[in-house]
Amino acid sequence: MRRYLPSSMSLKCFEASVRHLSFTRAAEELHLTQSAVSRQIRNLEAFLSRDLFIRLNKRLVLTGAGAAYYREILPLLDGMENACLKMRQREDEKTTLTLASLPTFASHWLVPRLVSFQRQHPQFQLNIKALGDGEVDPHDVDIILHYGGDHWPKAISHHLMSEQVVAVCSPLLIDSKGDQSHLTKDIMTYPLLHLSSRINAWPDWMSYQGIEYDVYSGASFDHFQMILEAVKLGMGVALIPTIMVKQDIESGLLITPFGDSMTTSNEYFLSYPADKADLEQVVVFRDWVLQNIDG
Numbered sequence: 001m002r003r004y005l006p007s008s009m010s011l012k013c014f015e016a017s018v019r020h021l022s023f024t025r026a027a028e029e030l031h032l033t034q035s036a037v038s039r040q041i042r043n044l045e046a047f048l049s050r051d052l053f054i055r056l057n058k059r060l061v062l063t064g065a066g067a068a069y070y071r072e073i074l075p076l077l078d079g080m081e082n083a084c085l086k087m088r089q090r091e092d093e094k095t096t097l098t099l100a101s102l103p104t105f106a107s108h109w110l111v112p113r114l115v116s117f118q119r120q121h122p123q124f125q126l127n128i129k130a131l132g133d134g135e136v137d138p139h140d141v142d143i144i145l146h147y148g149g150d151h152w153p154k155a156i157s158h159h160l161m162s163e164q165v166v167a168v169c170s171p172l173l174i175d176s177k178g179d180q181s182h183l184t185k186d187i188m189t190y191p192l193l194h195l196s197s198r199i200n201a202w203p204d205w206m207s208y209q210g211i212e213y214d215v216y217s218g219a220s221f222d223h224f225q226m227i228l229e230a231v232k233l234g235m236g237v238a239l240i241p242t243i244m245v246k247q248d249i250e251s252g253l254l255i256t257p258f259g260d261s262m263t264t265s266n267e268y269f270l271s272y273p274a275d276k277a278d279l280e281q282v283v284v285f286r287d288w289v290l291q292n293i294d295g
Contacts, residue, residue: 191236
């Protein structure tokens, strides 16, 4: 069906002429001649079968019909302009990759890998967001890296790794006790730090190690980053995912005197909405991560 609409140039000339109440100033703004603007207004008036302007004492005056028409079309023109600006900005999305991850996982696992990714794929503008406890908006994020759970309906997920945790502490804590044999059971002589969202972490670890444990005393923290700082300062022993303490262990900042790591039921995934599965930035990053998961 053919729409009953005037030309866009006529509308632009009309809108500018109303604001300036001058064909000459409207022409200057639109980089047209005064006669061109006047002709566009005449075309619009013929299209509408209404006079939109009259000249009164050498001044341009809007008619009642013109004022009513302006009120009707102004929000429509604003909406069209906003839609066009948004569409132009969408071109940038082809080179923008927005990732979301839990803050501590991002700091200790994701960000160190992004350095290499950015060098290999400088065409992408990276945008990193913290993945909180709330629902993820698939319109704001291309990919999330997370453990367990469904974050998006109809999301496509790829398994990254199973989680392993290890009991870590600062050398300062051990030194404060003097020489120890450092058997696994010796852990009970040290303060145990807890993550409030994982109340079963220590009981599960103790059961795995064959140690009887029924005491939940010890400082509790809301976030891994908090508990990591407490451990580094010698406040106690904590169970931390190995991917978050690998560098600290290698540097000697933290030690693992109470046994090897334990695999938990948590698993890490890379996920994205199904309707973004064919986006270039999603495909490239997904393939790169899966090929370099141990890198």
